[in-house]
Amino acid sequence: MLRRQALAIATIVGLAVLSVAPAARAVDTEVTSDTDGQFYDVRSPTGTVVDERRRLTTTLALSLYNLLDAPLTDPNAPQLSFRARLRYDADYGEHPDEVDPRYYQTTYVPGGAYGNQIGLSGAEAVDLMYAYVEGRKFLHGWLGFKLGRQYVTDVLGWWAFDGGDVAVTTPYFFKAELYGGIEERGGMPLSTSRFEADGIWRGNRSNLDPLPACPGGPPGTCGQSGLSLYPPFQQSDIAPAVGVALESTGITWIHGRLTYRRVYDTGSSNTTEYQSGIYAPSSYGGGRISSERLGYAVDASLTKFGGAKAGIVYDLYRAEVTSLYASLDAYLGSKVTVSADYDYYVPWFDGDSIWNFFAGEPTNDLALRANVDVNEKLSIAGSGNVRLFTVQTAAFDPIGNGGVNCSIPPCTYSPSTNYSGGYFPSNGHPFDEGFNLSARWRSGETRLAVRGAGNFGDEGDRVGGDFSAERIIETRYVVSGRVGVWQWDDKLRPERSTTDFSYVLGVGYRFTPRAQGGVEWEQDVNGLVGDRFRLLATLKVAVTK
Secondary structure, three states, X not given: OHHHHHXXXXXXXXXXXXXXXXXXOOOEEEEXXXXXXXXXXXXXXXXXXXXXXXXXXXXXEEEEEOOOOOOOOOOOOOEEEEEEEEEEEEEOOOOHHHOOHHHOOOOOOOOOOOHHHHOOOOOOOEEEEEEEEEEEEHHHHOEEEEEEEEEEEEOOEEEEEEEEEEEEXXXXXXXXXXXXXXXXXXXXXXXOOOOOOOOOEEEOOHHHOOOOOOOOOOOOOOOOOOXXXXXXXEEOOOOEEXXXXXXXXXXXXXXXXXXXXXXXXXXXXXXXXXXXXXXXXXXXXXXXXXXXXXXXXXXEEEOOOEEEEEEEEEEOOOOEEEEEEEEEEEEOOOOEEEEEEEEEEOOOOOOOOHHHHOOOOOEEEEEEEEEEEOOOOEEEEEEEEEEEEOOOXXXXXXXXXXXXXXXXXXXXXXXXXXXXXXXXXXOOOOEEEEEEEEEEEEEOOEEEEEEEEEEEOOOEEEEEEEEEEEEEEOOOEEEEEEEEEEEEEEOOOHHHOEEEEEEEEEEEEEEEOOEEXXXXXXXXXXXXXXXXXXXXXXXXXXXXO
């Protein structure tokens, strides 16, 4: 069924290209497509196949520029364009039992991404990555807009929504932006869950209510009829969102952006992750905050001396700073760059998630980097990093008054002695450290690269390296390869320490400078799982008109 859907959508896009281009001869049209096929089995140490994958991932993109036929000699003329990209991600090796809810006691996985491949309900394998109309420089350069599914990328991270974005660019070195719509969430049509907040397992659970019958048995034989399966798997619903931003413009050496975004949860959410066996799970509903965050980022660049960037994110729902980073680059001459980075991060979750109840464990990352361009062919880079783990060592007191007393509702808060005497002992601020060294050499159609890396900590170590090469023959034939050796030491489970050897061999053919196909064969060998094999086929095509 999905193959027919994908073919229909691709046909529509193709017809759009054919119909629009002749009508407006000045329109610039670009069509690109990437296709990847992966074929591999994951086996247990005994040789039993535990995961079989025959995965096909393909994207189709369409871009139409200069829809208003603006004069090329007028840089201030209004511009209108359209961009869209579809992704089809299906696994033909997935076993039917994995997407059939009748097998919920054994192999079924809710929200399986490929259920429709065998005619069962599940998350759509077709994902509309983006599709929007964009206008620039309207109203004498003041007004810009986007309408449709689009990305927002700033200090708050990658985010996708369906709606509109309006920006007013002033001649006074700043731009004001207002956007709003519906957050893209898994389980909704042509959508993916990769951009929504963590902490809630969402999707389309229409095939889980009520409890289905066991295979080969009458209704209710797997449990009491009318109950729902998998309470922690929540039904997706619309998530209204609104955001504003102020951004600097017109100054080339420094750029700043202040942004605020609020997302709402709607629909119902279960209060328990467990099936009682007697009653349906309790839930709550109504509009409520999913996330509310405020962030600011700034970056500056001085062409001859270096650059700097910094950012901070404050989570208004959690009432704490969840991200803080800074980076400094220094140009020591034309061939040497030295950098220092700091990154502080606290995990954050959707407002409905139970993980908001637990204390977060921030990480502090500090790194020093250097890059040397020895000559036009050879460059060498290296880095060293330290990660410091911070664990809460003070009393967990969310309102600042000590303990809680709920013996007589409503609850009252009072100082508690349970936290005295070092109830939360210091963790000693454990840290991990690591390094990375690499070198790249390029001459004509030949590329060589070598890399070595290591990560070391109290729980285990990993160290190793790999060498890769690629050669293009007669501008069309591509041969490539990679070989690597990695060793890891699991100090918590010493019996799982081992050494891994892997190699990759690839061949390809370039049809045009922007179209290439190829096949790669990979084998991994280690003492824990024996051999692993993977066959990867790729096809990349770009057409510009």
